[in-house]
Amino acid sequence: MSFKLDDVQETDRGLLAPCGILCLGCDSYIGEGLDAAEELKKIWEGSNIIDVGPMLGLNAKGITETFKSLNAFIKAGKKQGKCPGCYVGGGPSKICGIANCVKSKGYWTCAECGDYDPDSEKPCPLEKEVPMPLGNPSQMMKMICTRYSKDTNNNLKKCREIGYAAFIKEAKKKVAKGWRTWQVISDEMVFTNSMKK
Numbered sequence: 800m801s802f803k804l805d806d807v808q809e810t811d812r813g814l815l816a817p818c819g820i821l822c823l824g825c826d827s828y829i830g831e832g833l834d835a836a837e838e839l840k841k842i843w844e845g846s847n848i849i850d851v852g853p854m855l856g857l858n859a860k861g862i863t864e865t866f867k868s869l870n871a872f873i874k875a876g877k878k879q880g881k882c883p884g885c886y887v888g889g890g891p892s893k894i895c896g897i898a899n900c901v902k903s904k905g906y907w908t909c910a911e912c913g914d915y916d917p918d919s920e921k922p923c924p925l926e927k928e929v930p931m932p933l934g935n936p937s938q939m940m941k942m943i944c945t946r947y948s949k950d951t952n953n954n955l956k957k958c959r960e961i962g963y964a965a966f967i968k969e970a971k972k973k974v975a976k977g978w979r980t981w982q983v984i985s986d987e988m989v990f991t992n993s994m995k996k
């Protein structure tokens with residue numbers, strides 16, 4: 800199966816990240832979380848939730864803290880704007896070892912790399928001595944596989960099986976039907992724990 804960067808239209812390059820995250824279904828790309836936060840804030844403020852919250856089992860302190868979190872989330876979301884997708888410069892791609900490695904080889908994703916083994920415990924073998932865990936491709940790949948419950952590996956395997964063009968077509972249909980990337984995210988504290996080391 801032929802698959803290479805040239806097979807991917809310029810306008811589709813933000814849809815799949817080099818590591819296999821489907822940016823097309825990611826909330827930073829879609830922005831539904833921001834819309835929902837603004838809607839909840841509007842409804843709670845309009846309902847004077849602090850007044851009636853205790854009848855629903857909510858306490859005033861908890862409501863105030865939630866408003867603070869919603870405001871911070873809304874402010875950050877508006878400041879950052881929607882993410883265009885990792886490959887075209889979204890998220891932490893500048894400091895990510897995977898994104899940098901993939902781009903340096905002229906690939907779109909790791910699926911094109913002969914060293915990438917989606918069925919291995921260590922899908923990317925490339926170790927790099929770097930101060931931040933995000934910069935080490937092998938370690939980053941392990942974190943991503945855990946956080947995304949191996950959905951990333953499955954995406955890249957699929958790219959190998961059917962090629963990029965068909966993969967993108969299927970992914971667009973899946974997201975249009977309601978699939979979202981957050982549905983596969985693990986409850987493990989993957990990044991928090993890796994930053995402590």
Ligand code: SF4
Pocket residue numbers: 816817818819820885886890891892893895896897898939943
């Ligand atoms: S920054 Fe790295 S880990 Fe994040 S989506 Fe891009 S390639 Fe994947």
Ligand code: SF4
Pocket residue numbers: 896897900901904906908909912913914915922923924925936937
């Ligand atoms: S060495 Fe690792 S990060 Fe680089 S392209 Fe291959 S699998 Fe991806």
